[in-house]
Amino acid sequence: MKKGHQVTMKEIAKKLGVSVSTISRALKDSPELHPETKRKIVEMAKEMNYQPNLLAQSLRISRTKTLGVIVPEITSHFFASCISGIQDHANKRGYNVMICQSNESIDQEIANIKTLVASQVDALLISLSRETNHYEHLYELYSREIPFVLFDRVHEEIPVSKVTFNDAGGAYQVTHHLLEMGCRNIVYVSGPEDLYISKKRKEGYLKALTEYGIKENPEFIKISDLTEDGNIRVAQEILQMNPKPDAVFCMIDPVAVDVLTYWKSKGIKVPEEFALAGFTNNPTSAVVEPPLTTVSQPGYEMGKLAVSHLLDQLDGLASDDPISIVLDTTLVPRKSSQKTI
Amino acid sequence: MKKGHQVTMKEIAKKLGVSVSTISRALKDSPELHPETKRKIVEMAKEMNYQPNLLAQSLRISRTKTLGVIVPEITSHFFASCISGIQDHANKRGYNVMICQSNESIDQEIANIKTLVASQVDALLISLSRETNHYEHLYELYSREIPFVLFDRVHEEIPVSKVTFNDAGGAYQVTHHLLEMGCRNIVYVSGPEDLYISKKRKEGYLKALTEYGIKENPEFIKISDLTEDGNIRVAQEILQMNPKPDAVFCMIDPVAVDVLTYWKSKGIKVPEEFALAGFTNNPTSAVVEPPLTTVSQPGYEMGKLAVSHLLDQLDGLASDDPISIVLDTTLVPRKSSQKTI
DNA sequence: AAAATCATGAAGAAAGGGCATCAGGTTACT
DNA sequence: AGTAACCTGATGCCCTTTCTTCATGATTTT
Numbered sequence: 001m002k003k004g005h006q007v008t009m010k011e012i013a014k015k016l017g018v019s020v021s022t023i024s025r026a027l028k029d030s031p032e033l034h035p036e037t038k039r040k041i042v043e044m045a046k047e048m049n050y051q052p053n054l055l056a057q058s059l060r061i062s063r064t065k066t067l068g069v070i071v072p073e074i075t076s077h078f079f080a081s082c083i084s085g086i087q088d089h090a091n092k093r094g095y096n097v098m099i100c101q102s103n104e105s106i107d108q109e110i111a112n113i114k115t116l117v118a119s120q121v122d123a124l125l126i127s128l129s130r131e132t133n134h135y136e137h138l139y140e141l142y143s144r145e146i147p148f149v150l151f152d153r154v155h156e157e158i159p160v161s162k163v164t165f166n167d168a169g170g171a172y173q174v175t176h177h178l179l180e181m182g183c184r185n186i187v188y189v190s191g192p193e194d195l196y197i198s199k200k201r202k203e204g205y206l207k208a209l210t211e212y213g214i215k216e217n218p219e220f221i222k223i224s225d226l227t228e229d230g231n232i233r234v235a236q237e238i239l240q241m242n243p244k245p246d247a248v249f250c251m252i253d254p255v256a257v258d259v260l261t262y263w264k265s266k267g268i269k270v271p272e273e274f275a276l277a278g279f280t281n282n283p284t285s286a287v288v289e290p291p292l293t294t295v296s297q298p299g300y301e302m303g304k305l306a307v308s309h310l311l312d313q314l315d316g317l318a319s320d321d322p323i324s325i326v327l328d329t330t331l332v333p334r335k336s337s338q339k340t341i
Numbered sequence: 342m343k344k345g346h347q348v349t350m351k352e353i354a355k356k357l358g359v360s361v362s363t364i365s366r367a368l369k370d371s372p373e374l375h376p377e378t379k380r381k382i383v384e385m386a387k388e389m390n391y392q393p394n395l396l397a398q399s400l401r402i403s404r405t406k407t408l409g410v411i412v413p414e415i416t417s418h419f420f421a422s423c424i425s426g427i428q429d430h431a432n433k434r435g436y437n438v439m440i441c442q443s444n445e446s447i448d449q450e451i452a453n454i455k456t457l458v459a460s461q462v463d464a465l466l467i468s469l470s471r472e473t474n475h476y477e478h479l480y481e482l483y484s485r486e487i488p489f490v491l492f493d494r495v496h497e498e499i500p501v502s503k504v505t506f507n508d509a510g511g512a513y514q515v516t517h518h519l520l521e522m523g524c525r526n527i528v529y530v531s532g533p534e535d536l537y538i539s540k541k542r543k544e545g546y547l548k549a550l551t552e553y554g555i556k557e558n559p560e561f562i563k564i565s566d567l568t569e570d571g572n573i574r575v576a577q578e579i580l581q582m583n584p585k586p587d588a589v590f591c592m593i594d595p596v597a598v599d600v601l602t603y604w605k606s607k608g609i610k611v612p613e614e615f616a617l618a619g620f621t622n623n624p625t626s627a628v629v630e631p632p633l634t635t636v637s638q639p640g641y642e643m644g645k646l647a648v649s650h651l652l653d654q655l656d657g658l659a660s661d662d663p664i665s666i667v668l669d670t671t672l673v674p675r676k677s678s679q680k681t682i
Numbered sequence: 683a684a685a686a687t688c689a690t691g692a693a694g695a696a697a698g699g700g701c702a703t704c705a706g707g708t709t710a711c712t
Numbered sequence: 713a714g715t716a717a718c719c720t721g722a723t724g725c726c727c728t729t730t731c732t733t734c735a736t737g738a739t740t741t742t
Contacts, residue, residue: 052726097440
């Protein structure tokens with residue numbers, strides 16, 4: 001299958017008996033051209049349905065006006081929202097977006113970076129995969145002076161701008177809420193321990209406990225690999241615990257939903273037996289029965305801020321010094337945590 | 342913010358004292374080069390961390406190995422799945438993907454096409470916006486011989502390949518299921534009437550009714566604008582109907598979820614008072630209470646097939662004659678339709 | 683008043699950006 | 713001399729931009 005022919009400046013020039021440079025000038029409305037000539041050219045360009053070849057243009061001015069985005073997975077509602085925010089605001093400022101998903105694999109992540117760089121994107125927005133535990137690929141980007149920002153899943157040490165949620169704060173909000181509901185034996189179900197959000201949310205969880213004079217109990221911190229099987233295993237373990245916990249705070253909503261579903265199948269009542277809470281405010285969480293208490297993270301907003309800051313840096317509207325933008329989360333209390341004692 | 346320097350063939354050539362063309366040959370492993378020279382060059386390229394400039398390459402061979410994708414919205418789980426399928430299989434075949442969302446606006450859709458074409462994508466995959474009611478932009482693509490395929494939301498007349506679900510078949514499955522459950526007064530909640538899927542699903546709905554000797558009753562076909570307000574309005578209307586329907590089939594899951602949520606708030610029991618069914622099998626539908634009977638449409642599969650066929654055409658592995666791929670749906674019966682009479 | 687100079691406006695020529703490739707050109711060997 | 717084997721130069725892809733050229737009419741000079 002072949003692509004049809006594209007009109008080039010050369011052709012317009014030939015048709016009008018002028019030089020290519022004149023066409024170029026006319027199309028960028030240069031002042032050093034006779035208005036009449038300009039008019040004629042613009043008209044002809046329109047008539048011939050001329051579309052500038054962005055490729056050639058980019059090669060010439062060595063800017064593609066394209067951004068690369070890497071997310072762990074597109075099908076996650078949260079990341080889809082981020083992408084949406086990035087898209088909209090990039091477009092608004094005349095930039096295109098190439099999106100890749102790492103599928104939570106570090107190798108994919110590295111490969112994605114490579115292709116995006118080869119495609120000459122002007123900058124990158126990256127959210128790290130779950131697997132990412134070394135960061136050479138990021139440092140290479142850094143040393144090659146390719147601008148990028150990290151969002152949500154970040155690596156703290158590297159000196160580039162980052163956009164994150166106040167994860168510790170959000171976890172604190174939830175835990176505090178559970179404590180206010182009268183719960184005192186609160187389990188935290190974490191993801192893999194080296195994940196940025198695992199750590200941060202644990203921090204907030206512990207801080208709230210400390211404020212209530214409860215000291216950390218390692219038994220009450222469960223780790224899931226975040227697969228459905230892993231989540232169910234944790235749900236089972238919790239049932240065996242002694243003393244029996246009265247509340248469970250899951251690092252992300254899907255874990256809470258899996259736990260809830262499993263427990264429901266076993267006839268265990270939420271919130272009567274266990275108060276339950278998640279994090280992220282997925283659409284699903286609003287409609288499960290009982291509706292899930294959670295923390296909302298506006299993904300669209302995050303994408304918007306990340307891309308806006310990046311473009312500000314690119315366009316020289318902001319300093320190149322890395323900054324850290326931290327977005328606040330809001331507690332969304334729902335029935336799953338309404339434990340009446 | 343400036344981008345760091347990129348190593349070019351010229352520089353390798355200079356360093357090694359050979360010509361640029363030799364570099365080019367070495368890097369594509371041409372046979373007419375001394376193995377030793379080749380080895381040296383490849384080594385040096387690696388050492389200097391040479392990355393070919395895809396832009397220049399594309400300009401030269403006038404193929405970008407990039408596909409453009411336009412979907413109504415990324416945050417919809419179904420379209421996100423399609424994108425995921427497209428991504429994975431495009432990458433597998435050495436293609437990159439640029440994604441745009443039309444936000445259900447025809448103007449955005451047209452603008453998206455324009456930028457993607459200007460970016461010299463090799464081909465497009467498009468799912469039309471809800472607003473799209475004229476098709477000049479598609480015919481223009483067609484006449485400019487830019488390859489593209491339509492998926493899910495298609496325009497039937499245009500002679501390009503299309504990938505769709507058997508929407509009529511799926512609607513037939515649901516309606517048939519509701520009939521088997523003993524329902525006889527089944528409401529169909531449709532989206533805007535000129536939408537492809539509105540029409541197709543209505544077809545299947547009517548076909549099933551006919552088989553049961555029930556004749557079409559326009560009163561039983563409700564139209565929603567698919568906003569939450571619109572959906573709730575329909576939910577209210579249904580409560581006023583006389584005779585009272587015993588089942589409701591919604592064109593897409595979100596409508597069913599809105600109706601369910603509204604009814605629950607009014608103390609109306611599903612499936613006891615009304616059997617309820619949707620279409621698409623969103624993740625949400627599995628976890629609402631009661632779980633929603635629906636029809637599953639594998640989005641990932643759709644994306645995969647669409648892109649595979651397109652690339653087959655592009656690479657000359659498939660004929661350029663347009664074909665229509667129709668994917669089967671499967672009924673997912675859940676509690677919301679278990680009406681015991 | 684005629685000639686020389688200059689300023690200005692308008693458009694062309696050409697280079698350059700990185701790569702691929704056709705058509706030649708050097709060697710070294712038979 | 714003929715022929716491989718190996719390498720190079722030039723050109724083109726499409727666009728931007730700097731440098732030049734060429735008129736034209738205004739200003740100055742003689």
